[in-house]
Amino acid sequence: MKFYWSPNSRAVRIAWLLEELGEPYEPVLIDIRDPDAPRDPDFAKASPLGKVPAISHGDVHLAETAAIALYLADAFPEAGLAPGLSDPQRADYLFWMVFTPGYIEPGMAEKLGGFTPNKSQYGWGDFPSVVATLEARVAGREWLLGETFSAADVLVGSTANFMKMFGALEGNAAIDAYVERCLARPAYQRALEMNAGG
Numbered sequence: 001m002k003f004y005w006s007p008n009s010r011a012v013r014i015a016w017l018l019e020e021l022g023e024p025y026e027p028v029l030i031d032i033r034d035p036d037a038p039r040d041p042d043f044a045k046a047s048p049l050g051k052v053p054a055i056s057h058g059d060v061h062l063a064e065t066a067a068i069a070l071y072l073a074d075a076f077p078e079a080g081l082a083p084g085l086s087d088p089q090r091a092d093y094l095f096w097m098v099f100t101p102g103y104i105e106p107g108m109a110e111k112l113g114g115f116t117p118n119k120s121q122y123g124w125g126d127f128p129s130v131v132a133t134l135e136a137r138v139a140g141r142e143w144l145l146g147e148t149f150s151a152a153d154v155l156v157g158s159t160a161n162f163m164k165m166f167g168a169l170e171g172n173a174a175i176d177a178y179v180e181r182c183l184a185r186p187a188y189q190r191a192l193e194m195n196a197g198g
């Protein structure tokens with residue numbers, strides 16, 4: 001499996017997932033800051049917008065963090081990172097798998113870009129509702145699905161960490177504690193080291 005990545009980017013989320021999966025992969029560095037730099041020819045097949053993360057896995061070429069994570073967690077069920085199709089937790093899992101691109105990322109754009117919230121018209125509601133929803137979910141739960149860590153924690157936990165790093169969160173004790181639990185995972189630490197350029 002080829003993993004297209006760049007330091008200091010959203011690719012860290014798929015690096016973490018790959019480390020949790022424990023499957024072999026070949027990191028392929030993409031210089032996203034220089035569009036003229038030579039690139040692996042398969043990267044264009046995987047990522048129509050030229051963005052990382054992306055993967056090539058056999059004949060599968062795929063970009064977009066949530067799509068990649070959904071694909072990988074199902075492709076390697078033995079890692080136990082996705083409830084199966086008939087598992088009652090599957091629906092909750094799917095909701096939290098798309099919470100990052102559907103709610104957190106646009107909510108962060110609203111917050112950090114300083115545009116005016118419009119709760120009934122914006123698909124994510126508004127940034128305070130996004131944070132309150134996440135806070136309510138992780139308060140009193142170890143992971144988003146309860147006691148079982150899943151790929152949804154990789155996406156939401158790493159993006160909650162981004163929110164903290166970008167100063168978008170202030171004093172959200174339950175989210176802070178959840179991010180600390182994520183940071184305690186050796187797989188996330190390895191991904192963060194890679195993300196830093198190591």
Ligand SMILES: N[C@@H](CCC(=O)N[C@@H](CS)C(=O)NCC(=O)O)C(=O)O
Pocket residue numbers: 008009010011032049050051052053063064065066101
């Ligand atoms: N929605 C995408 C966003 C990916 C994204 O924006 N990646 C940035 C790096 S953080 C990128 O590749 N930028 C280079 C570019 O757009 O040319 C995802 O979550 O995977």
